[in-house]
Amino acid sequence: MVLSLRKAARRLALLPAAAAVLLLCLLRTPDSAPAARQPGTQLRVVMYHGLTQKKSETGRYVIEADLFRRDLEYFRRSGYTVVSMQQVYDAVAGSRPLPERAVLLTFDDGLYSVYLYAYPLLEEYDACLLFAPIGRVTDQYTDSRDRNPSYAYCGWQELREMQRSGRVEIAGHSYDCHSIGQGAQGIAPRRGETQAAWRLRIAADLGRMQQTAVQQLGAAPRVFVYPFGAVPPEGDALLREAGFTATFGCESRMNFITQDPACLYKLGRWLRPPHTDSAAFYRSIWKET
Numbered sequence: 001m002v003l004s005l006r007k008a009a010r011r012l013a014l015l016p017a018a019a020a021v022l023l024l025c026l027l028r029t030p031d032s033a034p035a036a037r038q039p040g041t042q043l044r045v046v047m048y049h050g051l052t053q054k055k056s057e058t059g060r061y062v063i064e065a066d067l068f069r070r071d072l073e074y075f076r077r078s079g080y081t082v083v084s085m086q087q088v089y090d091a092v093a094g095s096r097p098l099p100e101r102a103v104l105l106t107f108d109d110g111l112y113s114v115y116l117y118a119y120p121l122l123e124e125y126d127a128c129l130l131f132a133p134i135g136r137v138t139d140q141y142t143d144s145r146d147r148n149p150s151y152a153y154c155g156w157q158e159l160r161e162m163q164r165s166g167r168v169e170i171a172g173h174s175y176d177c178h179s180i181g182q183g184a185q186g187i188a189p190r191r192g193e194t195q196a197a198w199r200l201r202i203a204a205d206l207g208r209m210q211q212t213a214v215q216q217l218g219a220a221p222r223v224f225v226y227p228f229g230a231v232p233p234e235g236d237a238l239l240r241e242a243g244f245t246a247t248f249g250c251e252s253r254m255n256f257i258t259q260d261p262a263c264l265y266k267l268g269r270w271l272r273p274p275h276t277d278s279a280a281f282y283r284s285i286w287k288e289t
């Protein structure tokens with residue numbers, strides 16, 4: 001419904017006030033209408049996995065290490081601020097607002113290449129990241145000397161070092177629920193599994209992860225990253241019971257941070273693709289609101 005302004009003004013003169021307000025609302029064209037804004041500060045979260053120095057190893061979940069360095073360079077040049085999870089919690093608590101153009105970087109699965117190539121850059125670029133290792137794999141690599149950057153994972157020794165730097169927060173990613181296929185998908189119920197059996201199985205897995213992290217890192221993670229972005233309907237409730245105060249899925253969407261702690265559950269993330277220039281990728285997610 002689009003009327004010329006003159007016609008609208010003539011009609012308005014004849015209308016009672018309430019109807020006039022309604023008509024004014026209807027007259028707004030899509031161009032002049034302010035975008036529907038959710039309350040809260042926008043927070044973009046980006047998901048990385050592995051890094052490599054070999055072009056032949058790049059793929060959907062492995063990008064060139066130099067591309068990550070160029071992302072950090074781009075943030076510095078273009079006024080983006082890499083924020084830590086603590087800054088997000090501070091914003092929710094109302095003690096310090098998030099900066100404009102805030103971006104949170106997450107790395108899933110605990111790959112050694114992140115320790116080797118990303119971690120050394122954090123100090124130089126005043127950046128930080130959220131790292132989500134798998135408990136069982138971390139245990140396995142703690143006892144192994146294999147640190148082949150093409151496939152190896154971090155042991156607890158690397159996670160401790162990164163955590164102590166103050167630039168890396170360790171998140172939960174399950175102790176041993178990082179599998180997909182044959183009826184399994186992360187921490188979602190398995191095919192044919194009852195709700196009660198699922199709750200027991202996942203609570204035991206989360207408990208084992210938290211207990212191991214307390215022994216190895218001195219604290220249990222407060223953030224949980226859903227393996228494969230598989231978010232079961234009761235997932236957040238169960239994670240809340242296990243003590244997690246924030247969760248991440250894999251939906252590519254904007255987050256709005258308010259002073260309601262519930263805004264920290266099922267946070268969305270964009271997957272950082274390989275072979276896309278930093279400016280092109282980050283501009284594309286900045287436009288999407």
Ligand SMILES: [Zn+2]
Nearest residue numbers: 108109227228
């Ligand atoms: Zn994962």
